[in-house]
Amino acid sequence: MSQFFNQYFNFDVMREHFGEVLVGFLQNLLVFAVAAVLALALGLFLALLRQLPGRKLMPIRFVTIAYIDFFRAVPILIIILMISGGVPFLSFLPQEVRIPHWFGRPDPFWYGVAALVIVYGAFSAEVYRAGIEAVPRGQMEAARSLGMSHFQAMRHVVVPQGVTKIPAPMLNELISLLKDTTLVSVIALSESVLVSREVLSERLNSSSLTLTAIFFVIIILPLARVVDKLIARQQLKVTRGSHIEVA
Amino acid sequence: MLKLRGVRKRFGSLEVLKGIDLDVGKGEVVCILGPSGSGKSTLLRCINLLEPPEEGEILLESQDICRGPGSGTGEQSWNLDFVRQRVGMVFQQFNLFPHRTVLENVTMAPEKVLGRAKGEAREKGTALLERVGLADKLSQYPERLSGGQQQRVAIARALAMEPRVMLFDEVTSALDPELVKEVLDTMRELASEGMTMLVVTHEIGFAREVGDQVVFMDGGVIVEQGPPAEVLERPREERTKRFLGLVLDR
Numbered sequence: 001m002s003q004f005f006n007q008y009f010n011f012d013v014m015r016e017h018f019g020e021v022l023v024g025f026l027q028n029l030l031v032f033a034v035a036a037v038l039a040l041a042l043g044l045f046l047a048l049l050r051q052l053p054g055r056k057l058m059p060i061r062f063v064t065i066a067y068i069d070f071f072r073a074v075p076i077l078i079i080i081l082m083i084s085g086g087v088p089f090l091s092f093l094p095q096e097v098r099i100p101h102w103f104g105r106p107d108p109f110w111y112g113v114a115a116l117v118i119v120y121g122a123f124s125a126e127v128y129r130a131g132i133e134a135v136p137r138g139q140m141e142a143a144r145s146l147g148m149s150h151f152q153a154m155r156h157v158v159v160p161q162g163v164t165k166i167p168a169p170m171l172n173e174l175i176s177l178l179k180d181t182t183l184v185s186v187i188a189l190s191e192s193v194l195v196s197r198e199v200l201s202e203r204l205n206s207s208s209l210t211l212t213a214i215f216f217v218i219i220i221l222p223l224a225r226v227v228d229k230l231i232a233r234q235q236l237k238v239t240r241g242s243h244i245e246v247a
Numbered sequence: 248m249l250k251l252r253g254v255r256k257r258f259g260s261l262e263v264l265k266g267i268d269l270d271v272g273k274g275e276v277v278c279i280l281g282p283s284g285s286g287k288s289t290l291l292r293c294i295n296l297l298e299p300p301e302e303g304e305i306l307l308e309s310q311d312i313c314r315g316p317g318s319g320t321g322e323q324s325w326n327l328d329f330v331r332q333r334v335g336m337v338f339q340q341f342n343l344f345p346h347r348t349v350l351e352n353v354t355m356a357p358e359k360v361l362g363r364a365k366g367e368a369r370e371k372g373t374a375l376l377e378r379v380g381l382a383d384k385l386s387q388y389p390e391r392l393s394g395g396q397q398q399r400v401a402i403a404r405a406l407a408m409e410p411r412v413m414l415f416d417e418v419t420s421a422l423d424p425e426l427v428k429e430v431l432d433t434m435r436e437l438a439s440e441g442m443t444m445l446v447v448t449h450e451i452g453f454a455r456e457v458g459d460q461v462v463f464m465d466g467g468v469i470v471e472q473g474p475p476a477e478v479l480e481r482p483r484e485e486r487t488k489r490f491l492g493l494v495l496d497r
Binding site: 139 | 342
């Protein structure tokens with residue numbers, strides 16, 4: 001028992017490597033921040049493509065749905081490996097895209113961001129879609145009957161209402177995204193898990209992994225509480241405003 | 248003003264409109280009565296192409312709005328702008344934009360669609376809301392208003408686009424009884440100002456008083472039509488008699 005405790009909760013190891021692991025964790029946060037912004041934008045774009053009206057635009061809807069389904073199904077780890085293993089050899093791309101070092105970040109950083117954006121764009125598209133579809137049909141019809149185009153109606157009427165319905169599920173997606181930034185360790189980005197494993201092989205002690213876990217918990221637990229609050233508030237709105245929703 | 252010839256609409260295997268002919272003159276008020284499921288609402292929705300008909304002609308100011316690329320398929324038609332800027336619609340469920348204030352509800356389409364300047368749109372919107380008796384509600388959000396007030400905002404919102412024809416789809420059916428009158432009064436006023444109106448309604452009294460023509464629909468066809476005094480007081484068709492008997496008997 002004490003052996004187990006020493007392996008995972010050795011406070012000396014934690015203290016001595018606190019700085020390295022923290023720097024690694026900041027790398028996770030940075031990947032998260034960049035990927036989150038881009039994934040939320042891509043998701044909205046995909047959701048809008050999926051909602052395009054009419055028969056002529058069906059191919060676009062079809063391709064969008066195929067994209068969303070595909071990238072929700074494939075493990076992120078595989079996407080990360082494929083991008084980092086494949087993109088450098090796409091000779092038609094310019095050098096700075098094949099091996100990006102934008103803003104002083106190493107190429108694994110950008111490969112990781114790209115993979116996470118591609119996948120979480122698909123996931124968040126589904127969340128946006130739920131929000132958009134929760135807006136009563138009459139809103140679109142009223143906007144269209146006033147002469148607005150489909151796009152204008154989406155932009156000024158449907159989407160502004162749809163996004164107010166989804167903060168809770170979207171925050172859940174973002175929590176997953178933050179945790180999945182650790183997967184980028186597989187292509188040698190010095191984020192917290194990779195740093196922890198280096199400590200593990202150096203000290204033969206896993207406490208650095210525990211420390212990493214603690215960092216994640218500290219950041220994510222409050223977010224989970226926020227999700228609860230948002231859901232409770234939404235619930236209240238639905239019960240209180242039910243007659244308004246119907247009317 | 249508006250002329251319908253052989254208008255047909257089906258949803259899957261269900262034929263909702265089975266060939267509708269109708270003439271509406273400028274400034275005329277046509278009240279459409281009939282049991283639910285008779286196709287009255289669908290008829291209105293065909294006229295502003297929310298549900299484009301599969302067959303037939305709809306002539307608006309002598310332009311056939313059902314022709315042209317993409318028409319009749321639910322797709323963008325080159326006539327959509329032409330139609331939607333001439334035809335205003337008010338819905339049973341109001342469909343106000345809950346995230347915008349009353350005034351913004353009215354000014355949104357003129358600003359975004361007609362490209363009106365903000366000041367001009369607000370000025371006109373304010374005037375319209377005054378006209379429907381809601382000058383004191385400009386900065387309120389729709390959910391704070393009663394159903395009758397919301398419906399009057401919806402009327403002002405449609406009027407802001409300066410339509411030539413107004414479609415009213417059972418606009419008092421979702422209202423508490425004591426709120427019906429204020430909406431009907433607004434419509435009455437509009438009719439007296441010479442607006443061309445198609446009104447789907449269960450308010451027989453309104454149809455009798457304001458209507459120039461009454462149309463009785465059942466099963467996707469027009470069963471009977473004529474001046475209110477004729478259709479409502481001396482209906483010829485059995486189905487009309489039965490319906491009016493049921494409605495007036497309450």
